[in-house]
Amino acid sequence: MNRTRKTLTAALLGACVFLTCAFVQDGKPLADGMKRWKEACTPGAAHKDLARFIGSWDTETEILGMGEPMKSKGTAEWTWLYEGRWIQQNVSGEVMGQPFQGQMIMGYDNFRQKYTAAAVDTMQTTLITSEGNFDQSRQALIMYGKVDEPMTGEIGKTFKSVWRFDGPDKITREVHDLAIGETNTKVFEVVYTRHK
Amino acid sequence: MTELGALVGGWWGWLAPLAVQAAAFAALVLLLDRLLVRRGWPGLLHALWLLVALRFVLPPTLAAPTGLGNVPAVSVFALASPVTSIVATGQSAAPSAALLTLCALWLGGAVVAAALAVRGRLAARAAVRGAPAPAGMQRTAASCARRLGLRRCPPLVIARALPGACVHGLLRPVIALPPRVARDELEPLLLHELAHVRRRDLWCDAALSALCVVFWFHPAAWLARARLAQLRELCCDEVAVSALGPRAGAYRATLLRAAARLVGEAAPQPGFIAGPSQIVLRLRSLERGPGRHPALRAATTALVTLLLAACALPMARAASRADADAAGAARSLIASALDGSSRPGCFRLHFAAMRIAADTSPPAPIP
Numbered sequence: 158m159n160r161t162r163k164t165l166t167a168a169l170l171g172a173c174v175f176l177t178c179a180f181v182q183d184g185k186p187l188a189d190g191m192k193r194w195k196e197a198c199t200p201g202a203a204h205k206d207l208a209r210f211i212g213s214w215d216t217e218t219e220i221l222g223m224g225e226p227m228k229s230k231g232t233a234e235w236t237w238l239y240e241g242r243w244i245q246q247n248v249s250g251e252v253m254g255q256p257f258q259g260q261m262i263m264g265y266d267n268f269r270q271k272y273t274a275a276a277v278d279t280m281q282t283t284l285i286t287s288e289g290n291f292d293q294s295r296q297a298l299i300m301y302g303k304v305d306e307p308m309t310g311e312i313g314k315t316f317k318s319v320w321r322f323d324g325p326d327k328i329t330r331e332v333h334d335l336a337i338g339e340t341n342t343k344v345f346e347v348v349y350t351r352h353k
Numbered sequence: 354m355t356e357l358g359a360l361v362g363g364w365w366g367w368l369a370p371l372a373v374q375a376a377a378f379a380a381l382v383l384l385l386d387r388l389l390v391r392r393g394w395p396g397l398l399h400a401l402w403l404l405v406a407l408r409f410v411l412p413p414t415l416a417a418p419t420g421l422g423n424v425p426a427v428s429v430f431a432l433a434s435p436v437t438s439i440v441a442t443g444q445s446a447a448p449s450a451a452l453l454t455l456c457a458l459w460l461g462g463a464v465v466a467a468a469l470a471v472r473g474r475l476a477a478r479a480a481v482r483g484a485p486a487p488a489g490m491q492r493t494a495a496s497c498a499r500r501l502g503l504r505r506c507p508p509l510v511i512a513r514a515l516p517g518a519c520v521h522g523l524l525r526p527v528i529a530l531p532p533r534v535a536r537d538e539l540e541p542l543l544l545h546e547l548a549h550v551r552r553r554d555l556w557c558d559a560a561l562s563a564l565c566v567v568f569w570f571h572p573a574a575w576l577a578r579a580r581l582a583q584l585r586e587l588c589c590d591e592v593a594v595s596a597l598g599p600r601a602g603a604y605r606a607t608l609l610r611a612a613a614r615l616v617g618e619a620a621p622q623p624g625f626i627a628g629p630s631q632i633v634l635r636l637r638s639l640e641r642g643p644g645r646h647p648a649l650r651a652a653t654t655a656l657v658t659l660l661l662a663a664c665a666l667p668m669a670r671a672a673s674r675a676d677a678d679a680a681g682a683a684r685s686l687i688a689s690a691l692d693g694s695s696r697p698g699c700f701r702l703h704f705a706a707m708r709i710a711a712d713t714s715p716p717a718p719i720p
Binding site for chain 2: 220222223224225227252253254255280281304305306308309311314316332334336337338342344345
């Protein structure tokens, strides 16, 4: 009788140990998944780099490629959005003699490990998206995107947008139309000067 | 809805800056009119007020390097006037309710104003109907017409219901005389009415009527019309007095008798019959006498009018040389892209299209 009881108790304990181990083994992927999910959702060091944009700026836009460069002035305001996950730009001014307003949202996608941006403005009905990363020096954010041209029917032409940080109070954005060719690709430049 | 939106947006984009510009210009001319009330002469003031009427029909985009629109303080009256963006949706697909209401109000007002103008014209036409004047009067009229350099003399009628002389009819003007015209009154009356024909005042008045129909809501349009009506009487008085020469005194007597006839008249005054109070103004103007140097006056009138037209009529900002160059470059860029001879790229084409759009249409207000 005692022997039988001991055998049963040992079997029961063994089952418990087995089940516990099995449960722990099953839970590890979930915890890992949750960890990865949390890492993807939580703003990190890459997001902190976006703080360089935050503030009020005067802008000077120069449009190139149509005779003399055409200059116009405006203002821009970069603010944080959603607990440091995104930054938002509100820009206004004049472009080619027309009043202009625009918005851009920029952030860092932890999962894809890329900076992403989406912009809308009063000049068009297209949402312009771009993505990219800082260069080695982390003084220039280089992003690529696609644009369409309804006049000629061209779709998805690649452009390069370079945000260059020339000190804490000056940012220069250059936009290159890569579909043009290899040279003379810069189509416009915006110089941001921080409000003092 | 898109077409209606574009139509209403275009209407507002045109009318609003035009109304603001015309008001500003009329204020300037009114100021000049008050300043020149003693030293000015009817011809000069008439020319200035004609410019006010002209401002209503010129496009609000009119620009010149000499224009006041280039002065930053004045550029408020330029194309993108603040008024444009108060209610406007501009080129948006659906016009705002406020803009639609305004458009409907304007249209309703214009219809009423047009109906009243047509009724006035018909009443005037009815009032000048009458029997042909005697041959003696016709001969005097023909002689007066020749003195004023008119190739054809309009027919004369005697209208029973008419309190004073007037001329009526655009294509075939008719001079209507009241039933009792004294012999010494006839020549001054005819010279005055023929002066209206020579100056094409009937066409001017018809154009001003049309202007007041379109801009029925605009006090400056009505003010310009009323002031021009006064001034052209003074101008015709000057012509008649000059043609009468040494018998100019008879003209004043004719005016006084006309005023006496008009006192107490309740009948409508068609065409160019002046009211009694206006005749007093005309007598005062005649008292000052004609200018000694008519050629100098004419030259001064032309110079002042030209100066004002060059400086104050163009109220939009003129394109600089760089702007003009950029517009030309934008056009050729698009043309070369469309014929396939170059590949300027999406951004440049987009900017080029914006540059051309800025020239050809008012900037779209930002909603």
